Amino acid sequence: MKNEERSVGIVQTQYFTFAEPPNLMPLECGRSFGPITVAYETYGQLSDARDNAILIVHALSGDAHAAGYNSPEEEKPGWWDDMIGPGKAFDTEKYFIICSNIIGGCKGSTGPSSIDPETGKPYGIGFPVVTIRDMVDVQKALIDHLGIDTLLCVCGGSMGGMQVLQWVVSYPNMVRLAIPIATTSRLSPQAIAFDEVGRRAIMSDPDWMNGDYYGKAVPSNGLAIARMIGHITYLSDKSMHTKFARNLQDKAQYGYEFVTDFRVESYLRYKGDSFVKRFDANSYLFVTKAMDYFDLSQPQGSLAEALTVVKAKFLVISFSSDWLFPSYQSKEIVTALRKNNADVIYMEIQSDGGHDAFLLEVNQETRLISNFLEHGRK
Amino acid sequence: MKNEERSVGIVQTQYFTFAEPPNLMPLECGRSFGPITVAYETYGQLSDARDNAILIVHALSGDAHAAGYNSPEEEKPGWWDDMIGPGKAFDTEKYFIICSNIIGGCKGSTGPSSIDPETGKPYGIGFPVVTIRDMVDVQKALIDHLGIDTLLCVCGGSMGGMQVLQWVVSYPNMVRLAIPIATTSRLSPQAIAFDEVGRRAIMSDPDWMNGDYYGKAVPSNGLAIARMIGHITYLSDKSMHTKFARNLQDKAQYGYEFVTDFRVESYLRYKGDSFVKRFDANSYLFVTKAMDYFDLSQPQGSLAEALTVVKAKFLVISFSSDWLFPSYQSKEIVTALRKNNADVIYMEIQSDGGHDAFLLEVNQETRLISNFLEHGRK
Numbered sequence: 001m002k003n004e005e006r007s008v009g010i011v012q013t014q015y016f017t018f019a020e021p022p023n024l025m026p027l028e029c030g031r032s033f034g035p036i037t038v039a040y041e042t043y044g045q046l047s048d049a050r051d052n053a054i055l056i057v058h059a060l061s062g063d064a065h066a067a068g069y070n071s072p073e074e075e076k077p078g079w080w081d082d083m084i085g086p087g088k089a090f091d092t093e094k095y096f097i098i099c100s101n102i103i104g105g106c107k108g109s110t111g112p113s114s115i116d117p118e119t120g121k122p123y124g125i126g127f128p129v130v131t132i133r134d135m136v137d138v139q140k141a142l143i144d145h146l147g148i149d150t151l152l153c154v155c156g157g158s159m160g161g162m163q164v165l166q167w168v169v170s171y172p173n174m175v176r177l178a179i180p181i182a183t184t185s186r187l188s189p190q191a192i193a194f195d196e197v198g199r200r201a202i203m204s205d206p207d208w209m210n211g212d213y214y215g216k217a218v219p220s221n222g223l224a225i226a227r228m229i230g231h232i233t234y235l236s237d238k239s240m241h242t243k244f245a246r247n248l249q250d251k252a253q254y255g256y257e258f259v260t261d262f263r264v265e266s267y268l269r270y271k272g273d274s275f276v277k278r279f280d281a282n283s284y285l286f287v288t289k290a291m292d293y294f295d296l297s298q299p300q301g302s303l304a305e306a307l308t309v310v311k312a313k314f315l316v317i318s319f320s321s322d323w324l325f326p327s328y329q330s331k332e333i334v335t336a337l338r339k340n341n342a343d344v345i346y347m348e349i350q351s352d353g354g355h356d357a358f359l360l361e362v363n364q365e366t367r368l369i370s371n372f373l374e375h376g377r378k
Numbered sequence: 379m380k381n382e383e384r385s386v387g388i389v390q391t392q393y394f395t396f397a398e399p400p401n402l403m404p405l406e407c408g409r410s411f412g413p414i415t416v417a418y419e420t421y422g423q424l425s426d427a428r429d430n431a432i433l434i435v436h437a438l439s440g441d442a443h444a445a446g447y448n449s450p451e452e453e454k455p456g457w458w459d460d461m462i463g464p465g466k467a468f469d470t471e472k473y474f475i476i477c478s479n480i481i482g483g484c485k486g487s488t489g490p491s492s493i494d495p496e497t498g499k500p501y502g503i504g505f506p507v508v509t510i511r512d513m514v515d516v517q518k519a520l521i522d523h524l525g526i527d528t529l530l531c532v533c534g535g536s537m538g539g540m541q542v543l544q545w546v547v548s549y550p551n552m553v554r555l556a557i558p559i560a561t562t563s564r565l566s567p568q569a570i571a572f573d574e575v576g577r578r579a580i581m582s583d584p585d586w587m588n589g590d591y592y593g594k595a596v597p598s599n600g601l602a603i604a605r606m607i608g609h610i611t612y613l614s615d616k617s618m619h620t621k622f623a624r625n626l627q628d629k630a631q632y633g634y635e636f637v638t639d640f641r642v643e644s645y646l647r648y649k650g651d652s653f654v655k656r657f658d659a660n661s662y663l664f665v666t667k668a669m670d671y672f673d674l675s676q677p678q679g680s681l682a683e684a685l686t687v688v689k690a691k692f693l694v695i696s697f698s699s700d701w702l703f704p705s706y707q708s709k710e711i712v713t714a715l716r717k718n719n720a721d722v723i724y725m726e727i728q729s730d731g732g733h734d735a736f737l738l739e740v741n742q743e744t745r746l747i748s749n750f751l752e753h754g755r756k
Contacts, residue, residue: 029634129634189618189642190610196643197606200650203636204599206584221582228575229607232568237704240567246673254671256407256507258581258663262670264567265574272578285636292640293632295624323701326615 006085007077008043008068008092013108015039018141025138028131035117038142039064039108040100043084044092046148052377053148054090055139056080056099057156057163060230060287061279063107066099067092082362089366095152095373102163103138104130104287106280113214113280124282125211132159132294136166143174152377155179155369157358158325159287162294165333168310169296177376178312179369182322182358184329185303185336186295191324194233195288198226202281211282223281224272231271236321236354240264303336313343315372317365319357320350345372384463385455386421386446386470391486393417396519403519406509413495416520417442417486418478421462422470424526430755431526432468433517434458434477435534435541438608438665439657441485444477445470460740467744473530473751480541481516482508482665484658491592491658502660503589510537510672514544521552530755533557533747535736536703537665540672543711546690547674555754556690557747560700560736562707563681563714564673569702572611573666576604580659589660601659602650609649614699614732618642681714691721693750695743697735698728723750 019025019034026032041064046053056066058079067084069077078099084090090097101109104127112127143151154167154175161183168178187195202208205222213219235243244264248254251261260266297303314337318330327348334346349364351357358365397403397412404410419442424431434444436457445462447455456477462468468475479487482505490505521529532545532553539561546556565573580586583600591597613621622642626632629639638644675681692715696708705726712724727742729735736743 029632125636129632129636186624188615189622189624189640190613190615192624192640193606193610193618193642193646196640196646197603197610199636200599200606200647201579201603204603205582221578225575225579225582225603228571228578232571232575235568237566237568237701240571244567246564246567246570254407254507258503258507258577258667262567262570262574264571268571268574269578289636323615 006087007081008085010072011041011043011065011068011070013039013041013064013070015108016142016145018145025141027128028133029129031128033128036103036110036138036141037108037114038100038103038138040098040142041065041067041078043067043097044095046096046146050148051150051152052094053096053098053143053146053151054153054155055143055151055167056084056090056097057139057154057160058099058102059156059158059160060291061275062160063105064099064101064109067097080359083365083369089369090155091370098142098146100139100142102135102287104135104283104290106283109138111280112211112282112286122214124214125285127282127286129289130286131290132162132166133170135290136163136170139163139167140171140174149174151175153177153179153373155181157181158183158355159291162291165296168312169306172309172311175312177315177373179315179317179372180333181317181365182319182325182355184325185297185333187292188329191233192292194229195292198229199285199288201225201229202285208281213281218276219281220273220276223276223279223284224269226284227275228268228272231268233324234354234356236323236352238321238352239354242352243267303332304339307336307340307342310337310340310342313376314345315368316344316346317358317368318348319353319355319361320348321352322355322357324355384465385459386463388450389419389421389443389446389448391417391419391442391448393486394520394523396523403515405506406511407507409506411506414481414488414516414519415486415492416478416481416516418476418520419443419445419456421445421475422473424474424524428526429528429530430472431474431476431521431524431529432531432533433521433529433545434462434468434475435517435532435538436477436480437534437536437538438669439653440538441483442477442479442487445475458737461743461747467747468533469748476521476524478517478520480513480665482513482661482668484661487516489658490589490660490664500592502592503663505660505664507667508664509668510540510544511548513668514541514548517541517545518549518552527552529553531555531557531751533559535559536561536733537669540669543674544672546688547684550687550689553690555693555751557693557695557750558711559695559743560697560703560733562703563675563711565670566707569611570670572607573670576607577663577666579603579607580663586659591659596654597659598651598654601654601657601662602647604662605653606646606650609646611702612732612734614701614730616699616730617732620730681710682717685714685718685720688715688718688720691754692723693746694722694724695736695746696726697731697733697739698726699730700733700735702733
């Protein structure tokens with residue numbers, strides 16, 4: 001743990017279990033499922049009026065550990081520590097922040113690597129195909145459990161933003177402020193295509209073994225390839241020029257062999273291989289499928305119709321160089337909200353950071369979000 | 379063979395072998411290599427003055443069969459038949475068209491799947507790491523063999539465009555007109571990154587066996603994944619919306635299983651799997667490496683300096699929605715040529731077709747190219 005000012009300090013991940021048989025949770029796929037454990041963390045204090053709770057929802061590879069340190073030895077703080085803490089955008093001196101790990105993930109909440117109590121073995125590929133709506137329903141159960149009737153705000157980037165959009169549609173009376181960042185109401189066919197190639201890489205790795213690899217070798221090549229593809233889509237052409245150019249890695253000239261020549265190759269390999277150590281391949285399949293399936297315009301047929309129920313005020317943020325969920329997709333959301341006379345602020349932040357900009361452009365996001373929260377809570 | 383008007387008709391692929399030991403060809407990597415066989419086709423008649431020859435150079439997965447039919451049974455004509463034939467852009471009633479398969483490929487020219495006469499076995503991964511310059515040197519040997527001193531034109535798209543650029547630098551006195559299409563003087567780190575993920579997919583397929591898979595199972599999963607990635611980069615966000623939207627494949631609702639849901643998934647799988655039947659995985663490694671290595675600005679340090687030797691007139695064509703080799707990269711070439719007072723026409727064609735537009739926008743290319751050739755030959 002580094003000696004950081006403005007840190008929430010040491011935090012413990014907590015666990016809440018519900019949907020114990022026979023009270024299973026109905027899922028969008030039609031199956032009922034349980035028990036379900038949710039890993040979550042909280043930062044700050046819930047006010048006596050219980051009106052200052054903010055739910056942070058995470059992206060594909062995120063987890064409940066959004067801020068602070070789980071132990072004094074931990075080198076890096078939680079994934080959005082830049083934004084959550086005393087005096088930060090999500091000011092823990094004012095707000096009670098909750099972040100939970102999604103169902104289907106592999107960071108403490110129930111997912112394909114969890115033990116099925118009926119068989120005593122991991123669910124594997126037999127885990128139900130969960131959706132963004134299911135993720136939100138699980139969060140709703142957690143919020144109920146915490147005794148909170150209304151969330152001051154739900155905020156998240158990328159797949160987190162999809163959960164924000166689902167929250168205001170599934171539980172319109174429970175959300176006062178909504179901040180979807182770098183997100184979309186539905187993936188483009190290009191984004192689905194990249195997800196599908198990643199899944200095929202995992203499922204064609206012989207170590208995947210139809211998802212039944214726990215306790216054996218994991219499908220590390222497949223998962224690394226999937227992550228490498230993903231990582232390219234998180235950066236921008238320009239940020240890659242800035243970061244890597246055509247610089248060589250540890251050599252003065254081409255190797256004329258099938259080894260790493262360029263820095264960008266070395267970087268991607270590192271990113272792919274390190275991801276294997278911290279993420280479950282089956283979870284990657286389930287979570288990308290949930291993203292592909294997300295289409296807020298259905299079944300109504302139009303996004304504006306789907307959003308008629310919405311009551312929250314919105315701050316929609318996109319990034320100019322994000323080509324995975326490009327600004328035009330945020331503008332579609334804004335247009336649909338305005339058709340419903342919703343109260344919407346939209347900001348496209350100029351950034352070369354690509355899709356990852358939502359984790360990088362802390363100063364601009366802080367200014368926008370802290371003002372939005374300050375005005376919106378009144 | 380379909381009953382096509384304006385077809386060059388039935389054509390035979392021809393073969394030319396040179397660099398027989400001990401007269402090996404020096405390669406850019408430092409190795410000397412031979413024998414080298416080049417597969418090529420010709421269309422039209424070489425004029426008595428031998429001044430109407432046009433060399434067409436192909437992209438990654440192309441071959442020598444650019445026009446017409448190799449047999450009456452062949453269903454599809456050569457890969458650029460729309461552009462080559464009587465009355466077409468490359469008018470075989472006026473010009474003598476040559477197209478040869480690159481060294482390192484798998485379509486008749488010497489490549490990793492060819493038999494090494496020294497061992498009696500395929501070269502496999504022991505094949506030399508060839509470059510774009512080597513590809514051009516092999517074409518030069520073919521042009522010499524055909525008794526042609528000066529090419530009226532060299533034209534190609536994508537990796538073909540790189541060969542065009544290399545031709546005018548390696549053999550400036552041999553090229554009168556140059557038409558690089560949808561190309562770049564050097565790959566961006568993003569494009570290198572996609573190539574590297576494709577190579578990793580091939581090389582981590584257990585059937586790859588360090589390149590020694592000939593006569594056994596081929597690394598079909600790895601090659602299919604590489605091709606799927608490539609294919610996404612050849613299309614545009616918009617063309618994928620138009621082609622696939624979020625339409626489902628053979629079903630009315632999500633399957634909630636890890637099977638194909640979306641049409642775009644089914645399309646990509648088909649493209650990947652069919653590529654395996656017609657392309658060699660080792661060639662994919664070698665050819666993508668050649669593209670990654672290509673950097674015309676080296677060793678001089680600047681593209682303008684590298685192009686000082688150029689004598690040809692240029693028609694540079696790019697496509698507005700090409701994000702693999704975006705228009706800004708063609709503009710870099712144009713700027714560098716103009717610094718050398720070269721005679722350059724530049725046209726960015728408005729198209730949603732992405733990188734593949736160079737194979738699709740036949741009408742616009744025909745108008746530009748036929749005019750350019752007509753004026754340039756005088």
